[in-house]
Amino acid sequence: MTKKISVGIADMKIARQEGELITYALGSCIGVAFYDPMIKLGALLHIMLPEKNMSESNVYKFADSGIKETLRKLYAFGAMKGRLVIKIAGGAKMFEMKGAGGLGNIGERNAQNVKRVLAAEGLRVAKEDTGANYARTMSLDVSTGQVYIRSAGKKERML
Amino acid sequence: MAISRYEEMNDMKLDIFKEMGSIGGGNAATALSSMLNARVSMALPRAEILEFNDALARLGDPEIVIAGVLVELTGEIQGIMLFIIPEEFSDEVLFRMLGKTRTALLELDEIESSVLTEIGNIVISSYVTALSSLAGVEVELSVPQLAVNMLGGIMSLPMAMMGQQSDRIMMVTGEFNIDDKALNSGMLLLPDVESLNILMKKLGVD
Numbered sequence: 001m002t003k004k005i006s007v008g009i010a011d012m013k014i015a016r017q018e019g020e021l022i023t024y025a026l027g028s029c030i031g032v033a034f035y036d037p038m039i040k041l042g043a044l045l046h047i048m049l050p051e052k053n054m055s056e057s058n059v060y061k062f063a064d065s066g067i068k069e070t071l072r073k074l075y076a077f078g079a080m081k082g083r084l085v086i087k088i089a090g091g092a093k094m095f096e097m098k099g100a101g102g103l104g105n106i107g108e109r110n111a112q113n114v115k116r117v118l119a120a121e122g123l124r125v126a127k128e129d130t131g132a133n134y135a136r137t138m139s140l141d142v143s144t145g146q147v148y149i150r151s152a153g154k155k156e157r158m159l
Numbered sequence: 160m161a162i163s164r165y166e167e168m169n170d171m172k173l174d175i176f177k178e179m180g181s182i183g184g185g186n187a188a189t190a191l192s193s194m195l196n197a198r199v200s201m202a203l204p205r206a207e208i209l210e211f212n213d214a215l216a217r218l219g220d221p222e223i224v225i226a227g228v229l230v231e232l233t234g235e236i237q238g239i240m241l242f243i244i245p246e247e248f249s250d251e252v253l254f255r256m257l258g259k260t261r262t263a264l265l266e267l268d269e270i271e272s273s274v275l276t277e278i279g280n281i282v283i284s285s286y287v288t289a290l291s292s293l294a295g296v297e298v299e300l301s302v303p304q305l306a307v308n309m310l311g312g313i314m315s316l317p318m319a320m321m322g323q324q325s326d327r328i329m330m331v332t333g334e335f336n337i338d339d340k341a342l343n344s345g346m347l348l349l350p351d352v353e354s355l356n357i358l359m360k361k362l363g364v365d
Contacts, residue, residue, distance in 0.1 A: 008212040009311075009318065010326070025221040025311025028319055048211075048315070048322050058326055094316050095229050095304050106319050135312020137222055152224045152309050153265045 002141065007031075010061035012045040012070050014077065015142040022139040026090035028107035030063065030114050030130070031138040033087045034070060035145040036079040042142040045070045049106070050113035063113045071121060086123055087147045087159050088114055089138045091130035107131065127159045161356045165208050165325040168355075173206045175364055176348065179293060180204035180331040183286030184346075188335065190281045195255045197338045204333035204346070211318050214328045218243065218345055221311030224264050228279020229316070231301035232287065236354040240286065241317055242279040243310070243345035251337055252278055264307045276305040286348065294361040317349050324352050 007013045007023040015021055021044035023031045034043040045066050052062040059065040074084070091111035097104035111130040118125060129136065129149050137150045138159075150156040162168065184201035192199040207217075215221055226244040244252075246264050253259045256274050267275070280303040291298045306313055321328045332345045350358060 009215065010211060010322075025309035025315075027308075027312030027315025029315050048319055053323065061322060061326070092312060092315075094227075094306050094308065094312055097229075097231065097316070103316065103320050106316070133306070133308075135309035135315070137309070152222070 002143070007044045007046050009046055010048050010058050012043060012060045012066065014041070014043045014073060016041050016077070018143045020139050020141050022137065024137045025135040026138060027092050027094045027135045028090070028110060030088055030090040030110045031136070032067065032070070032114060033138065033140040033147050034074055034079070035085045035140065035142075036074070036083045037085065037145050038080070038083050039078055040142060040145075041074065041077055041079050042140050042145065043070050043074055044138070044140050047110065047114070050109045063110060064117050067114065067117045067121065081122060084123060085126050085145060086118060087127045088125055089129045089136050089147075089149050089159065092135060093131070093133055094135070129159055163352060165321070165327045165329060165352065165355075168208055168329070172359060172364055173208065175359070175362055176329065176331055177204060177206040179290050180206055180286070180333060180346065180348070182293065183289035184333050186285035186289055187282040190285055191278070191335070191337075194278070194281065195252065195337065197255060198336075200336045202334040202336065202341075204331050206329070206331045208327050208329050210327055211322070214318075214330055215311060215314060217330070217332070218310055218314070219245070222309050224308065225310045225313060226264055226267075226275050226305060226307045227313040228276055228283065229304050229306070230280070230283045232298050232350070233301070234299045235296040235357060236290070236298045236350050238348075238350035238354055239317060239320060240283045240349065241313075241347040242282050243313070243347070244275055244279065245343055248335070248342045248344050249275060251340065251342055255337075267307060272305055276303050279303055279305065282346065286346065290348075290358075294358050296357065296361060317347055321349060
């Protein structure tokens with residue numbers, strides 16, 4: 001039995017060698033899995049909004065501040081930029097919205113900004129499963145680096 | 160005193176929303192009662208301001224499939240309302256309306272979907288009517304939308320909306336009794352902070 005480590009909303013967890021990092025039911029939010037296969041170091045980040053707009057808030061809520069803080073920690077634990085494998089999932093459109101401050105396409109904006117921030121850090125996304133209109137549970141097995149996605153009414157698949 | 164974040168709401172201010180939930184819920188129960196041809200009542204609702212992960216935990220397993228009916232509010236109050244229908248609630252309603260026994264939420268057909276949308280619409284409209292008459296504000300409602308999916312995914316929209324201003328969410332939850340059978344449901348009333356201030360001012364609690 002691998003140990004499950006649950007990652008909440010606007011949260012990030014790091015594990016080394018073993019364990020399964022898992023975040024449940026990503027809707028418009030994005031899960032970003034980081035993995036350095038050489039040292040078997042993994043992180044799973046669950047962001048909710050594209051850009052940081054307030055100072056006192058949780059850094060992991062936003063794509064920009066969340067990715068930067070996760071990378072800072074991973075590098076401190078010995079991860080190397082050139083070895084990092086990054087996979088993302090989520091960014092769905094759960095409802096068709098007209099008003100409400102441009103929230104209709106929040107999932108799409110999250111996905112775009114995650115990729116933009118990663119690119120600015122010199123990193124690219126190896127695999128992604130984003131968009132559509134359903135939620136995804138994402139997990140990262142830290143012993144192997146494998147990422148799994150499951151959705152309601154669909155079979156679990158490897159990303 | 161005007162607030163700038165949800166965190167600044169105190170118990171007295173929250174009580175106003177509980178009261179509004181209670182009146183709205185009473186109206187909703189009456190409307191549901193005639194639609195379902197059954198005795199419907201509502202237990203005293205709870206109004207809480209919770210951190211995102213706590214709010215989700217309160218509603219249940221994030222991976223459980225639920226139906227959500229969403230309406231956007233515009234006019235003097237801006238925001239959204241979301242009515243959460245768990246499978247047990249849906250089963251009861253579909254049985255009473257269409258004589259169906261057990262339909263998995265993911266397999267709803269068009270008629271079943273429109274019944275659930277209408278139930279959500281009735282409940283939401285009853286709340287909004289209570290709110291607008293109590294506070295004397297004009298509120299317009301969008302066409303209701305139904306989504307069936309994992310609870311966590313459905314909740315990501317209201318959370319993202321509140322997330323722009325806060326790390327918390329305001330939730331009014333209540334339990335309907337249909338012919339003495341207790342059925343949980345969730346009602347999320349999410350005015351933006353500016354609208355919250357307007358409401359509190361109109362209600363005389365600012």
